[in-house]
Amino acid sequence: MSDVFNWQLGREMSYPYDESHPDWQFAFVFNINRCIACQTCTMACKSTWTFSKGQEFMWWNNVESKPYGGYPRNWDVKLLGMLEKANPDEQIWDTFSKGPEKPFGVFEGKTIFEAADKDPSARAPKRALGYLPTDEEWQNPNIHEETASGKTMKEGEWGRSAQLPEHDIWFFYLQRLCNHCSYPACLAACPRKAIYKRKEDGIVLIDQKRCRGYRKCVEACPYKKPMYRPTTRVSEKCIGCYPRIEGKDPELSPNREPLETRCMSSCVGKIRMQGLLPVKDGKWEAAPDHPLYYLIQERKIALPLYPQFGTQANGYYIPPRWVPQPHLEQMFGPGVANALVQYSCPDRELLSVLQLFRSTQQIIYKFKIEKGPKLAEIERTLPSGQKKVQEIYNDTVIGYNKFGKEVVRATTEQPSFERTKEHLNSI
Amino acid sequence: MSERATESVGQSTAEEQFFKDEHPANRPAETGDPMGMTAESAPGDPELMLTILVEEYASLGMNADEIMRIFDDPFYGATANLKRLLGEDRIRTRINEVVQNCGALRVSVRS
Incomplete structure (x- = not known):
């Protein structure tokens, strides 16, 4: 085991390989507040990459309802339970020791790599704490919301053969794909060294020729994103749409302009933004004018999913404002309170950057804001219930592609208000 | 009543009984059922969820009618479920309240 630095945990941690980083890192930000569960991303991915025989239950991208649901079922609850069992009452964050290198404080518990030797069911030494989901757990991409259920009708029968299930209690929708982690557990666990992280973009891939289908990657990945394909007897996973x-x-990029992945560019609710971040000396190079760097590092409103797992995942989420904070903190770490306060009443710069989501298919490497006059003041409610006034400006945000060419321009023109019925014709 | 009509009524009753007793949505949960819900309900506020979703789409530049259309579409799970739970009137009222209070941001995008 080597010691590697994980900025999300604010400390060094044990990892089976020495620290090694790509030149650029694939990363993405999802704004959960806007997701309406249309599953367009899921189908865009499915129809592009996993439509063949043996891939029927394979969803590289899925959207699951939380807290119930999950694909494979209860993946996160199961692993959190295993970690708690391995390190009882010690999976805690020290939030007092925040600093530039540790924005969320220090995680004092054990990661999946550090708790690997605590699995009593393991027959042989493991490189990461994990489990192999059963076939039943893989069957439902979002149980009770994705499949029609009911009586199977015989030939000639007709009527209400199937209906979509309904439920009254739900929370929010969590969009998931491979996080192309900086310290991938799948890569660490592979006994064949068939998994590698590309130097040019940090995308994690499985070499289909080297893979022998031992499923160690499926067992080790805490997010359960490598999947076994029975027809070819090897494992497969999200490839980050690397040709794009x-x-x-x-057709779409005649001059080789990098494009966002299929799941990102198809997003109906404009919740997704993806990009590549420059890496220098193992860290993201400071780039406050890069939209992802701005949201993740500068403003810290986009947070990693289950940072306590220790893989330094590169998928980040703007947490939903309507969900109780303790639940979100377990999921996204101690940065939740700050993220919610900032997002509830975005300032002019943040509001501009948020308008870049899904404004173009091209990957945005840089943004610039042209300031405009003040348009309005709107009262917003913070998570504490306090009121705060948001100032709206007629700003224009400009996005640039890899070659420095302007590819998009979004202007906040003015808010339009609708009159109440009582005052329809008043002047 | 014709023989055909009688059959039809009989079929309908049996079908209704099936949905009442045996449809997974109506059956009581069984311990150990791999398809059963085993999670506990967590505190959540659909009204707050509704307000925030409406604010989000207003801040993307949609007006009240456009936002209402997201709730009408059965393929948008989050919003369609909210409409089923709270009713069309409540949704329409809340959309109007939010748009009257916060406005819908008009955003122009050129690419």
Whole structure:
């Protein structure tokens, strides 16, 4: 085991390989507040990459309802339970020791790598604490919301053969794909060394020729994103739509402009933004004018999913404002309170950057804001119930692609208000 | 009543009984049922969820009618479920309240 630095935990942690980083890192931000569970991303991915025989239950991208649901079922609850069992009452954050290198404080518990030797059911030494989901757990991409249920009708029968299930209690929708982690557990666990992280963009891939289908990656990945394909007897996972990232689509990027992945660019609710971040000396190079760096590092409103797992996942989420904070903190770490306060009443700069979501298919490497006059003041409610006035300006945010060319321009023109019925014709 | 009509009524009753007794949505949960819900309900506020979703889409530049259309579409799970739970009137009222209070941001995008 080597010691590697994990900025999300604010400390060094044990990892089976020495620290090694790509030149650029694939990363994304999802704004959970806007997701309406249309599953367009899920189907965009499915119809592009996993439509073949043996891939029927394979969803590289899925959207699951939380807290119940999950694909595979209860993946996170199960692993959190295993970690708690391995390190009882010690999976805690020290939030007092925050600093530039540790924005969320220090995680004092054990990661999946550090708790690997605490699995009493393991027959042989493990590189990461994990489990192999059963076939039943893989069957439902979002149980009780994705499948029609009911009586199977015989030939000639007709009527209400199936209906979509309904439920009254729900919380929010969590969009998931491979996080292309900086310290991937799948890569660490593979006995064949068939998994590698690309130097040019940090995308994690499984070499299909080297893989022998031992499923160690499936067992070790805490997010359960590598999947076994019985027809080929090897494992597969999200490939980050790397032909698009490389700008190899002759129609959409004739000049080899990098494009966002299929799941990102198809998003109906405009919740997704993806990009590549420059890495220097193992860290993201400071780039406050990069939209992802701005949201993740500068403003810290986009947070990693289950940072306590220790893989330094590169998927980040703006937490939903309507969900009780303790639940969110377990999921996104101690940065939740700050993120919710900032997002509830965005200032002019943040509001501008938020308008870049899904404004173009091209990957945005840089943004610039052209300031405009003040348009309005709107009262917003903070999570504490306090009121705060948001100032709206007629600002224009400009996005630039890899070659520094302007690709999008979004202007906040003015808010329009609707009159009440009583005052429809008043002047 | 014709023979055909009688059959139809009989079929309908049996069908209704089936949905009452055996449809997974109506059956009581069984311990050990791999398809059963085993999670505990967590505190959540659908009204707050509604307000925030409406604010989000207003801040993307949609007006009240456009936002209402997201709630009408059965393929948008989050919003369609909210409409089923709270009713169309409540949704319409809340959309109007939010748009009257916060306005819908008009955003122009050129690419």
